[in-house]
Amino acid sequence: EEYARAGAPNRINHIGVELAGPTILAFGSEEQKARYLPGIAAGEQIWCQGYSEPGAGSDLANVKTKAILEDGQWVVNGQKVWTSLAHYSDMIFVVARTEEGSKGPKGLSFLLMDMDQPGIDVRPIRQMNGEAEFNETFLTDARCPANAMLGAAGEGWKVAMALLAFERGVSTLGQQMQFRNELDAVIAAAKANGKAADPVMRQRIAGAEIGLRLMRYGALRMLSGTDLAAIDGAALTYKIQWATWRRDLGELAMDVLGQEGELAHGHEYRWPTLPNLYLFSRSDTIYGGTNQIQRNQIAERGLGLPREPRGNA
Numbered sequence: 372e373e374y375a376r377a378g379a380p381n382r383i384n385h386i387g388v389e390l391a392g393p394t395i396l397a398f399g400s401e402e403q404k405a406r407y408l409p410g411i412a413a414g415e416q417i418w419c420q421g422y423s424e425p426g427a428g429s430d431l432a433n434v435k436t437k438a439i440l441e442d443g444q445w446v447v448n449g450q451k452v453w454t455s456l457a458h459y460s461d462m463i464f465v466v467a468r469t470e471e472g473s474k475g476p477k478g479l480s481f482l483l484m485d486m487d488q489p490g491i492d493v494r495p496i497r498q499m500n501g502e503a504e505f506n507e508t509f510l511t512d513a514r515c516p517a518n519a520m521l522g523a524a525g526e527g528w529k530v531a532m533a534l535l536a537f538e539r540g541v542s543t544l545g546q547q548m549q550f551r552n553e554l555d556a557v558i559a560a561a562k563a564n565g566k567a568a569d570p571v572m573r574q575r576i577a578g579a580e581i582g583l584r585l586m587r588y589g590a591l592r593m594l595s596g597t598d599l600a601a602i603d604g605a606a607l608t609y610k611i612q613w614a615t616w617r618r619d620l621g622e623l624a625m626d627v628l629g630q631e632g633e634l635a636h637g638h639e640y641r642w643p644t645l646p647n648l649y650l651f652s653r654s655d656t657i658y659g660g661t662n663q664i665q666r667n668q669i670a671e672r673g674l675g676l677p678r679e680p681r682g683n684a
Contacts, residue, residue, distance in 0.1 A: 383459055432479070452496075624646075
């Protein structure tokens with residue numbers, strides 16, 4: 372939180388610190404904790420996330436990447452996409468199908484793999500904001516030791532969902548400080564250009580402030596809990612809350628900046644990151660589970676309502 376509050380650059384190992392680390396603590400053996408956690412804490416081991424595939428984005432249970440145990444090693448073949456920071460990473464956690472013929476969440480396992488090997492090829496994806504944070508990751512006979520599986524074979528879905536609970540909820544405490552800085556920049560811009568005198572704009576800014584405070588209280592409540600199932604239930608609603616809030620903040624920022632918002636650099640205000648906020652915040656409602664998928668999960672997993680009808684493929 373203090374790192375983000377100071378406006379420091381985005382941490383390159385936030386996936387290791389906020390996602391891999393807590394998940395290894397929850398599911399790892401003592402040997403795995405000793406092997407991976409010190410490097411994560413010291414910033415010596417950068418991690419990325421091998422979840423989404425070309426045919427399995429929000430429908431994560433449809434992953435096709437396969438892993439076969441041969442001579443004490445898992446041999447992995449498949450493709451991952453939207454792999455954040457893979458081009459900088461030392462390690463990747465991969466959801467792969469380890470039971471032949473299995474479908475859906477059954478038969479999946481959670482593997483911890485070294486990125487520095489011939490079987491892994493990383494190709495950056497250029498975004499509309501000019502950056503290349505995401506990548507395609509191709510695994511061709513990539514390998515990891517048999518004991519690099521987190522949890523038991525076939526229980527990867529359980530581990531993957533616990534990690535998503537960290538991603539969607541508690542891990543955003545530090546991210547909320549970034550949100551705080553972004554909202555403060557919007558407020559400062561509104562004061563500087565006179566938009567703060569507009570009662571409609573003032574109401575929208577006040578609503579954003581209220582939403583941000585509610586998110587912080589919710590994340591702190593999850594942080595104080597120890598029941599993974601309860602955390603997962605709270606995270607179902609929390610992810611859609613903060614993703615929608617930040618998308619709306621991006622739109623608010625552009626409305627405050629007006630014509631100046633069309634310039635990514637060089638305008639008179641001191642907040643050149645706000646147009647970029649608008650561009651990137653659209654993805655907040657997609658990655659980590661789209662808003663539409665989140666609503667289904669809230670209904671089905673959180674409230675126990677009947678599953679949404681599935682059409683015949």
